[in-house]
Amino acid sequence: MTLALVLLAGVAVQRIATPSPADAQPYLQQIRAAAAQLPPGLGGWIGAESPVPPAAVSLLRPNVLISREYTDQAGRRAGWLFVNCGDARDLVGHYPPICYVNSGWVLSSQRARSWQVGSWTVPGVEYEMTTQPFRGRHPIIVMNTMIVPHAGFVPDMEVLRQVALPLTRRHWGATQIQVIVDASTPQHVRDEIFVSLLLAHRQLIEAVLNSQAVQSPRQTASAVSAGDRPLPLDQNRS
Numbered sequence: 001m002t003l004a005l006v007l008l009a010g011v012a013v014q015r016i017a018t019p020s021p022a023d024a025q026p027y028l029q030q031i032r033a034a035a036a037q038l039p040p041g042l043g044g045w046i047g048a049e050s051p052v053p054p055a056a057v058s059l060l061r062p063n064v065l066i067s068r069e070y071t072d073q074a075g076r077r078a079g080w081l082f083v084n085c086g087d088a089r090d091l092v093g094h095y096p097p098i099c100y101v102n103s104g105w106v107l108s109s110q111r112a113r114s115w116q117v118g119s120w121t122v123p124g125v126e127y128e129m130t131t132q133p134f135r136g137r138h139p140i141i142v143m144n145t146m147i148v149p150h151a152g153f154v155p156d157m158e159v160l161r162q163v164a165l166p167l168t169r170r171h172w173g174a175t176q177i178q179v180i181v182d183a184s185t186p187q188h189v190r191d192e193i194f195v196s197l198l199l200a201h202r203q204l205i206e207a208v209l210n211s212q213a214v215q216s217p218r219q220t221a222s223a224v225s226a227g228d229r230p231l232p233l234d235q236n237r238s
Contacts, residue, residue: 021086021171027149027211028063028086028173034207035064035082043200045070050079056099061090063173070197078193079180082201084208088148088164088174095157095176096127096142105129105140112155113143115191117198120205123155128183139183143194147175149211175208 040047047068057065066082085091093099097107108128115122124145131137146154148164149172164174179194198205 024086024172028084030210031064031084031175031204031207034204035066035084038066038201038204043196045072045197045200047080056094059090060085060094061087072196076189076193077181078197079178080197080201081178081180082175082204084173084175086173087171088160088169091146091174091176092157092161096125096129096144096178100127100129100142105131105137108139115143115194115198117195118202120153120198122153122198124153125156130183141181141183141185141190143179143181143190145177147177147205147208149173149208152209172211177205 047070050067050069052065052067060083062083063086064082064084066080068080070078070080083091083094097110101107106129108130110125110127113124113126115124122145124143127142127144128139129142130139144156146156146160148154148160148169150169151163154160154163160174163169164172177198179190179197181190181193185193
């Protein structure tokens with residue numbers, strides 16, 4: 001009888017410690033609310049909505065998806081893609097080496113980068129994409145970073161898989177940010193554009209980073225269980 005009670009207690013604790021999609025809803029709603037407040041123009045940039053292929057939307061099942069073309073007062077242009085998925089698994093197949101290549105681009109090169117954006121240190125990857133001349137598209141640079149709740153900014157999909165896909169975390173989702181510029185843009189200019197656009201979207205990004213502020217009781221139990229303590233966000237928050 002005693003052994004049976006111990007086993008039943010273990011099952012109950014496991015159910016409490018394993019979050020469900022409903023536990024993350026206040027956090028995901030926080031991100032939707034921040035996205036809804038974004039004006040077309042912000043931080044000196046004027047944005048125009050850019051269409052997203054329906055197949056991509058179906059694949060991602062996004063909580064928030066923002067695709068815009070921005071122009072600033074100096075005439076600089078950049079694409080902005082912000083994708084937040086409520087289930088981290090939905091984002092796994094959507095990053096430049098897969099989605100751009102599947103759309104006809106050729107991955108010419110890639111290199112690890114780190115940008116200082118205010119108080120945030122943002123790791124990421126810079127991808128150069130080219131294509132055949134007959135397609136009529138100029139080479140582009142895609143500056144890409146990810147955000148994982150309780151972990152902050154992560155550089156690429158490999159790290160995202162490690163920290164976002166365990167059962168106790170996946171329903172809190174993950175976020176991808178891309179800034180796209182013409183490949184002829186000098187390095188220092190594209191870095192300025194990346195930093196400027198992230199700062200312009202600071203309120204939205206802070207809503208993504210601030211996952212601990214809206215933890216449910218079940219998620220709190222999960223976070224403090226052995227081997228799954230939440231990671232500090234101090235290095236990624238102002």
